[in-house]
Amino acid sequence: MRTLRSVIRIAFVGITVYSVLSSVLIYIFLQWWATGILKAGSIKDPENNASLCTPGHRPFNVLSHDFTPRDEIALHGWWQDQATVKSDVQCFNEPWALCSTAFSITCKPTTVRAVYQHVSFKRHLKLQSFRLSVRASAEQLESQAPDSFLGALVLVKLSDGSEEYHTVNFSPSTSTLTQRDGLYTVSRPSFTIFTATVMLSCYGYAGTVHFTDVVLTPITQQSTLCGPEQFIEDCPESIKDTRSKPRIRHELILGKAKPSSRKRHLTKDIALVTQLSMDRLPVLQHTLQHWEGPVSLVVHVPVKAGQPDSDWQKLYIQKKLQNLKLHPDSHVTLAYESVTYRDYPINALRNLAIRQSSCEYLLLADADFQPSPDFHKHFLLSTRSLSSADKTAFVVPAFEYIDTPQKSDGVPQSKDELMQLLHRQDPFVQPFRQDVTPDSHRMTDYWKWYRTNQPYKVLSFSDKYEPYVVLKNTAQLPIFDERFSGYGMNKITHVTELFAAGYTFYVLPDVWLIHVPHKPSAYFVDHIQNPQHRLQNRVQRFEFLVDILRRYSLGSCNTKKPVSR
Template sequence: MFVRLRKRSLAVLLVAGAVPVMFMLYFIFTTEDVVSNHDRILEADVLESKIVQRLRDTENQNIVLRKELSQTQNQLLRLQMTLAAANESTKMKCLNAEPDVPKCELIHVAIVCAGHNATRDVVTLIKSVLFYRRNPLHFHFISDPIAQLILSKLFETWSVAEVQYSFYPADSIKPDVTWIPNRHYSGVYGLMKLTLPKTLPLNLEKVIVLDTDVTFATDIAELWKIFRVFKGKQAIGLVENQSDWYLGKLWKNHQPWPALGRGFNTGVILLELKMLRELSWMQMWRLIAEKELMTMLYVSLADQDIFNTVLKQHPYLVYRLPCQWNVQLSENTRSEQCYSEASDLKVIHWNSPMKLKVKNKHVEFFRNMYLTFLEYDGNLLRRELFGCTNADDTAHGQDLLSELTDDDDCYDFRREREMTHRTHLYYLDYSYEPQSDDVTLVAQLSMDRLQMLEMICRHWEGPISIALYMSDAEAQQFLRYAIGSETLMSRKNIGYHIVYREGQFYPVNYLRNTALQQVKSPFVFLSDIDFLPMYGLYEYLKKAASMMDISHEKKALVVPAFETQRYRLEFPKSKAELLSMLDMGTLFTFRYHVWAKGHAPTNFAKWGTATTPYKVEWELDFEPYVVVRRDIPSFDQRFLGFGWNKVSHIMELDAQGFEFVVLPNAFIIHMPHAPSFDIAKFRSSSVYRKCLKILKGEFQRDLSKKYGIKALKYLSVE
């Protein structure tokens, strides 16, 4: 408006000629520039003020929007959780609507188990499965040699009805997976589940795969029937991972392997083996793993990383199991969302190096459930499955028992002679290669003699094979005791073999045979747990066994036995000190006051002055502690509890022509302890003593039949 007025005035002035034209032009345009600059400054100030205000308004609006977005996200999360729960519920309803697995249908379970510790874990898992199961089972173990030895003996002696087992050597599988760099604590064995479609028999079409650190809280048949709802090419059933591992949010620069969403946990897997073989599973996962390792360099979670990356590229393979089938108790998990009540639980997975120390608001409940199965009497799981038991499996045992009659006063003795005790070999780590002249101390004990172990270890540095007669709960007490003992944990040359308690008599010779069978050295020293060897006895016996050539000659080297009645004893460091203590009455020859003839043939008077080994003749009731070669006859298992258990064995050695040679510079000392329960029964029960006499007669007659005329002397002497 102002410009338009100025132009109109200029026209008037030009017409009037009142002012020179050039001057007027200069004045007007100069004035216009000044006014224009001032105007622009005012406009800029106004604009800046408007921009600042608009920014403030925008920021306020953003704050409101963020609050609304946060509320919306929380609502969506709650809705997602509700939908997930509803989905889980729908799945469970659909699964529950499926008909039950036929009661005699065989369920197959695959487990990778290697090493001593893993065998202890797998026993707890198997107990939980057996406790709830109503179907026959077939366990497929990928194992190293030590685990195969332990588990085969365990299943053989457990004798659970309708349970089969097979082993697949891990060494033959290692080439398929050792090329994968792995930082998981499970080592190469943590990768072997990837090979199951190749490793397991071709006629096996489906299998449940379990980690050793899971515990069942329901019948495994419920999991088995989920195979029926697999569709299309679904071949791998897994539970979603309950930690944020595969989301990459656990720490800065955390780069997990690729996965679908949260990924999946491989502690519990359903594998459709037939489908995976058709899809060339071995080639599929190997190609994907090789490609990813070019950038990832190694796996952190063993097979789980590779399974997840394969499923990321081939999502059609996976069937999402309800999360109750793998409630994961590890760090940074959200496992609490899987259940609201204990009845919802199906499988508890202790998938953390911390194991029972993991933090969870219900961890005490889970821990108690685990400990229940840990200490549960496995003998109670031998029950037969109604209508499924194979008659041929139990026919032999029934035939033996049918020959016994209840009206026999010695029925209990005869029945327990036929009993097979559940046995867990090498309960703790064992790693020892025997020398060519090595001697292993063989002994057995029950819980009340446990304190002798450390004392013997201080006196005997060589290998030991020892059978421990305990209940499941006592075995756990022993484990805690051993782990807490620096003396025991420092030794890897001791084989601890748990024989689980069953029956009313102490199976002393069964225990001795168990320990004897596991000896790896050429020679054995047959001792008892309440004897302490003299210092240096191990090295002395090795030299004596070699010098006496007992590997080729039938000789039993007698180690003279003494005893003390004092709980605290200044242990003699030499034969001279021992003889002095005998003179002073601090020590005595073993059982001189109650059972002198058990060791009288040793001839202690001669031993006191002997400097070279000397031969002694066998006499009735002779029961010395001897060093012999490993391939001797077993102890006769008809003798239970107290009485004639060693006497019968020495008698058979004599029948086989063994010479008894006393070592002049060797000794052991019996330490005092409370009387055993079995000796108390022997002393108080006339039936016990009567049956022992009957069993002795039967043994002597059997010995005569076995060894002919040369064994008749045992009958005549008696």
């Protein structure tokens, strides 16, 4: 009995001593940490002898830990592509490593997977350097592409409008939690940093990578600036676009030119407004198979720089158009452009097609989409009960053939026939991009569309939503942003501006579009497989959002006056 009491006393004393020592150590640590915070000191960056502003000797971070809300037009936080990036708690199997929140990306061998954050610095600070630190671990990554990439890529916009890149690479064998960091400094002393866009990405691998503790810390000579809010612009200024723009000369080869007077004479009709390249002309045979209304078509014609236009191109196009039997009020425009320009100027061509149309309503669709039969009749019947307000966008649900259709397959003549193709044992049609980017058309609510015969309102905004729409042809109609060319963000940004401008979206119940499959373009392949090209496109998106926030006084810019185009 005495032995048991002795053991209990010894255990009690041991626990008491352990508790006291733990409390003392915690107290000492808290005192040290609080003192550091109060002093808000700075340390020297050893590479350039400048101050690395660090409250409490812990580098502060101008990057947010949050995701950008998908239902807002916003710049703050990490923005995801269509492929979901998970934010979850990872407990890394490392000595002294704690559990932490990480971005988990499922890598794909054939496409870039990434998450992005855009930072606009206050320009009067004249920043010239920052340090980026990232920790990562990978699970069984297998390289399946010669130009594979794993790590962080930063696109820096400078005061003269030029771009520079900063890269933090990781090895695919990073099975343990590994930290990498790097210092970025402008290439010329006269430059300062306006913006930095960070992309955490993997390409060419199969497996999963986890990124955590992503810290971007500005390096400054002003040691009194010790917080993100002192560096970040609430309502950023627009950035000058220094890239060369496409030089397009256009020629109207069918239809009457619109009068130059400001008075608009519009016909009570709906025009299919579209554009395409010369090699895609055969697809019009399918697209216009059941379209009976006017068409406003722009055909992109590549020409060699410094050489006169070739007559054969115009003759070839005119011959193809003769077989289409276009509506008398149609307009066809040739857009000549030098082949030295890299990307297909899709939004410039869309805007040209809009300007050429003289119809009251415009169906904005790509040339590889078939409108449903009797589109005009069903459009008028569906919209009869709705307000004819100028700021109404009528959503046309989009579908796609699962397999390439044959001539013998025919085209669904009614909604009932379309429903049979959708829901039969071996479906032949499905909602557009359902398997690849389901959020692109999720807000259309296809299941509701299947069951209704009345128009219904799209209830909320999504930054992934990019429906095809019918719009009223007004002088105030927002046009497509021409900074976007090639593939990526060219249409979704237009939908975003329609929401920002106060448009109300209604889904039409008895009309639809069906996408005809075709070979992917070189622009599409470059977009999904080139990390640098993808980042450039996403930076354009962020710069577009800056302009939208200022133009419509949204978000952090809601106290500013709207900026005209």
